[in-house]
Amino acid sequence: MxxxxxxxxxxxxxxxxxxxxxxxxxxxxxxxxxNLEVFKTKDGEPRAIYQGEEKGKKIALTFDVSWGEKRIHEILDLLERENINDTTFFISGEWAERHPDIVEKIVKNGHEIGSLGYRYKSYTELEDAQIRKDITRAQQVIEALTGKPTRLLRPPNGAFNKTVLEIAEKLNHTIVQWSIDPNDWKNPGADQITETVISEANGGDIVLLHASDSVKQTKDALKDILDQLRSDHYTFSTVGELIANTDTKRKEIK
The missing domain is CATH 1.20.5 (Single alpha-helices involved in coiled-coils or other helix-helix interfaces)
Known part of the structure; x- marks a missing residue:
């Protein structure tokens, strides 16, 4: 026993x-x-950025827009009233073609423009040639409107893999993700959007927000976000400025 x-x-x-x-x-x-949005490959290979260096208290507000014109005007007007002219707008090429006046307004107000591709279709569902065509077409459209080539790319829906990373690098684009996502596209309430951003904020963060017409509460949350971040001594930066010559964060992808 x-x-x-x-x-x-x-x-x-x-x-x-x-x-x-x-x-x-x-x-x-x-x-x-x-944390699927956080990627890198082996040293020397393409990478995707999701956060800048934590030193200091700089933070990057980013706005994705692929359709509509009402919300983005509201957001741009609010940023102008608040003397904020260093955020980054990721726009789709197809949307830019329909709204050249808004693209001009973004640039005139001092904001940075990144690419969401042309048709806003997930790159992980496309063939390699289709991905290259979409990135290139978006760049051609945006450069024709702004006079500057795009260098930052946020893949549609944030979806990418090693193949997308390699194609983007060959086309001189850096994939940019985010470290804070308040899910404002779900319209969870302005207070909830604000609370998520403020409670998670750290130096070097990249905040994902949206400016398409379906996102109804971001503008209402934005004023409080700006006020609270400034009261906590944060300053605002474009993504390009935030990640330039800094130790950015990423995660290995095989």
């Missing part, structure tokens, strides 16, 4: 070790799944 319990005790210990190992493996997988 004692021998039986010794054998079972050993087995129970083995099962417990396996269970603990499985738990931590699942925990790691869960954490990584929540």
């Amino acid at each position: 004692n021998f039986f319990w010794i054998i079972n005790g050993k087995r129970m210990k083995q099962y417990l070790i396996i269970l603990i190992a499985s738990f931590f493996a699942a925990l790691i997988a869960f954490v990584e799944s929540k």
Whole structure:
């Protein structure tokens, strides 16, 4: 009988070790799944940026826009009233063609422009040639309107892989993700959007916001976000300025 319990005790210990190992493996997988926007490849290979250097208290507000014109005018007007002229707008080429006057307003107000591609279709669903064509076409459209080539690319829906990274680099684009996402596109309430940004803010952060017409609460949250960040002594920066010559954060992708 004692021998039986010794054998079972050993087995129970083995099962417990396996269970603990499985738990931590699942925990790691869960954490990584929540940070799919953070990527790099091996040293010297293409990378995607999600956060700038933490030194100082600079933060980059970014706005994605791919359709509509009402919300972006409201946001641009608010930023102008608040004397903020160093945010980054990621725009789709197709939208830019329809709204050249707004593109002009973005540039005139001093903001940086990045690319969302041309048609806003997930690159992970496209063939290599289609990805190259979409990035190139968007760059041609935006450069024709602004006089400057795009260098920053936020893939549609934030979806990319190593192939997209390599294609983007060959086309002289750096993929930019984000470190704070208040999910403003879900319209969770202006207070919730503000709370998420303020509670998570750190130096070097890149904040994902939207300026398409379906996003109805970002403008209402933006004033409080600006006020609270400034009261906490943050200053605002374009993505280009934030990541220039700094130690940016990324995560390995194979």
